[in-house]
Amino acid sequence: MTRKRRVTPARRRTQAERSEETRKKLCQAALDAMNEVGYGRFSTEDVASRANVSRGALTHQFPSRNALIIAAFEYLISSWEEDWVAANENDIRRMAVTDITDLLWEKLFQAGNYIASLEIMLASRNDDELGNGIREIMVRWASHRDRLLAKLLGSPLSDPKTSRFIQLNLCVMRGIALHNSFSSDSTKDTQKQLLEEWKRMLSVASNLNS
Template sequence: MTRDGKVRRTQEERSAETRTRLLDATVDCLIDLGYADTTTTVIAERAGVSRGAQLHHFPTKAELVAAAVEHLTRRIGEDLHHEAAKLPADGDRVSAAVDLLWSRFSTPLFPAFLELLVAARTDAELRKHLKAVEERLAHSMQRQVEEVFGPASSKTPGHALAIDLTLNLMYGMALQRVLASPDARQLKRRELAMVSAWKDVVTRVLENV
C-alpha cells in the first residue's frame, strides 16, 4: 500500500494494463488511419506508453495487429452476449437478432477488420500472425451469432445454414460500405431494405431446410 492509502498494483497488473492500452490504441488507429498508416510509433503515442514498453509486449506491428484483432473479437463477443440477453425469447427473436448483428457489423470496426484481411494477402508476416488466430476467431464469431439467434433457432433444420448465410451477408454489406457512394441516405435506404428482406429469408431458411 502506498503512503496515500492506495493499494499498490502488482507488476502483472501494470503489464496487463499496458497491454490493454496498446490493443485499444491499435484498434482506434486502424479505424482512424487504416492499416498502411498505422505504425507502432503512432500506436505507442496514442496508448501513452513508451516505445520500449510497446516492443516488450509486441516486437512487430503484425504481432500487435493480430493481437488487437483477437482483443477486439473478445470485446464484440462480450457486447453481443450482453445484448443477446435482452432479446425476446421467441416470436420476434430472429428479426431482433438480425437487427442487433447489423448494428454491430455496420460500425467502423468491421471495415477496418476487412482491410486487414486484404492487407494480409500481400503482407506475409501479417498473414502468418492472422492465420494463427483465424480458427479461434471464426469459432468465436460462430458461437456469438448462435447465441444471438437464441436456443429456439438451434433446434430448427436450417440453423447452421442460416448462421453461415447471415455472417456472409453481414461481411458483404460491411465491405460494401467501404466502396459505397458518399450519398449516406441512399446507402441507408438500401441497407434497411436488405436487412428487412433478409429477416424474411432467414426465417424461411430456419424453418424449411
C-alpha cells in the same frame, strides 16, 4: 477534540496490472490507427503516439509489428465475445431473423473497429506469420459466434440451410459495412436503408419458408 479520520492510501498497482493496462492502450490505439489510415500506412510509431506510450514501452510489450497487430485483433475479438456472445448465452431464446440481424449490426458491424478487423484479415492473406495468428483467432471466434446464432435461430448448426443462412447474412452485412466506409453516398440514411431493405427480404423469405 475531533479525531482525525484515517485516510486509507490508494493501493499501488502491480507491475502486471500496469503492463496489462499498457497492452490494452496499445491494442486500442492499433485498432484506431488501422481504422483511420489502413494497413498500408499502419506504423508502430503512430500507435505509440496515439497511446501516449514510448517506443521502448511498445517494443517491450510487442517486439514486432505483426505481434502488435495479432494482439490488437485478439483484443477486438475478446471484446466482441464479452459484449455480445457472453451476454446472450446467459439468455438464449429464439429470435426473429430480422431481430438477429439488428443485433449483429449493432454489436459487430456498426462498431468503429469493424473496418479495422477487415483491414487486418485482408492483410493476413499475404503474410504467413500474420495469417497463422489471425486464422487461429478467427476459427475460435467463428465457431463460438455461429453456435450462438444457430441457437438464436432455433435451428441446429449441423443443418446446411442454417449454416448457409448464417454465412449469407454475415456476408451481406459485411458488404454494407464496407460500402459505408468508402462510398460517396455513405450516409447513415443510406446505410439504414440498405439494412432495412435486407431485413425486408429476410422477412419475406422467412414467411415463404414457414
